[in-house]
Amino acid sequence: MLFPLKVKVALVGVIVAGGAAAAVALGPAGAAVGQSSAPTSQPIQVQVAVSSPATLVAGSGGTEVDVSVTATCSGPDVESAYVGVTLTEAVDGDIANGFGSTNVNCTGTSQTAEVAVVAYSSSPVGTPSIVPYQDFTKGPAIAQAQIDGCDYTYGCFFGGATQVIKIKN
Amino acid sequence: MLLPVKFKVALVGLVVAAGAAAAVALGPAGLAVGQSSAPTVGQSSQTVQVQVVVNSPATLVAKGAGVDVSTTVTCSGQFVISGSVGVTVTEKVGKDVASGNGGTTFDCADTPETVEVLVVAEAGGKAFDKGTAIAQATISACAVNGPCASQEVQPTIKIRKS
Numbered sequence: 001m002l003f004p005l006k007v008k009v010a011l012v013g014v015i016v017a018g019g020a021a022a023a024v025a026l027g028p029a030g031a032a033v034g035q036s037s038a039p040t041s042q043p044i045q046v047q048v049a050v051s052s053p054a055t056l057v058a059g060s061g062g063t064e065v066d067v068s069v070t071a072t073c074s075g076p077d078v079e080s081a082y083v084g085v086t087l088t089e090a091v092d093g094d095i096a097n098g099f100g101s102t103n104v105n106c107t108g109t110s111q112t113a114e115v116a117v118v119a120y121s122s123s124p125v126g127t128p129s130i131v132p133y134q135d136f137t138k139g140p141a142i143a144q145a146q147i148d149g150c151d152y153t154y155g156c157f158f159g160g161a162t163q164v165i166k167i168k169n
Numbered sequence: 170m171l172l173p174v175k176f177k178v179a180l181v182g183l184v185v186a187a188g189a190a191a192a193v194a195l196g197p198a199g200l201a202v203g204q205s206s207a208p209t210v211g212q213s214s215q216t217v218q219v220q221v222v223v224n225s226p227a228t229l230v231a232k233g234a235g236v237d238v239s240t241t242v243t244c245s246g247q248f249v250i251s252g253s254v255g256v257t258v259t260e261k262v263g264k265d266v267a268s269g270n271g272g273t274t275f276d277c278a279d280t281p282e283t284v285e286v287l288v289v290a291e292a293g294g295k296a297f298d299k300g301t302a303i304a305q306a307t308i309s310a311c312a313v314n315g316p317c318a319s320q321e322v323q324p325t326i327k328i329r330k331s
Contacts, residue, residue, distance in 0.1 A: 090296035091296075093263075093296050094296060095292060095293060097292035120292055133292070139231075140231035140234070141231055142230065142289050
């Protein structure tokens with residue numbers, strides 16, 4: 001079976017396990033703050049930024065936060081890109097952490113998408129319920145976004161952004 | 170089964186935060202310069218040199234969800250374009266331990282430059298607080314079609330509120 005997978009990582013680099021550039025600013029994310037950047041020579045262009053504030057989902061008890069992202073992707077044969085968002089918040093000395101993702105169409109123009117970030121949870125032994133490690137609450141949090149755009153010709157290109165945002169009710 | 174997977178990773182490579190030399194002291198700390206292996210006779214000299222110093226104090230971000238760590242990096246050598254630095258911070262908070270990691274890439278400019286690294290607390294763990302912590306930093310860089318160099322340091326730093 002032929003499996004001509006080409007995975008080309010951009011010069012920007014990818015930092016694994018929560019790595020991030022430290023462009024940190026509270027409030028609405030500026031255009032340059034924390035945005036990914038990619039050399040214009042790349043055949044596939046991907047860029048993502050996180051907007052502030054994010055919103056606690058009513059009735060979720062703090063287990064879900066809606067995060068707005070602005071994403072741009074373009075390329076000869078790229079139809080859509082994957083966007084993932086990890087949210088980390090300090091709540092009374094503990095860490096609330098969750099993840100959400102969505103797909104965006106690659107039109108070459110900036111698009112806004114909502115990502116539902118759900119708090120990581122566990123199922124304690126002996127109980128049928130799923131319990132979040134720690135609920136989110138209103139306050140500052142670190143948002144880490146990643147965008148992946150792939151096609152069959154050039155492979156995959158990644159971009160990312162890390163920003164401090166606010167979570168509101 | 171033929172599986173000609175081509176996996177091309179850029180010069181920067183991946184940062185793996187593990188292991189470290191033991192330079193333990195409050196404030197800025199650095200060790201000997203990390204250096205690539207010597208060139209073979211008959212080849213042109215392609216030496217890569219990297220060095221990282223973790224600056225103290227670091228600063229709390231988002232009420233302890235992360236720590237902003239300032240590093241001073243030096244990266245030099247022929248055909249070296251960029252490097253990467255990863256930082257892991259471990260802090261005793263009360264009876265618990267807060268820990269997290271982060272990293273970034275930078276351009277190699279032959280002169281020392283300040284690179285900020287946002288260290289994010291581990292999921293399900295404890296938040297960082299002001300106090301004393303161990304910062305484990307790893308720097309690495311490679312020349313185009315040539316050698317790589319890396320260095321690890323593990324100084325003790327202070328964390329302060331922003």
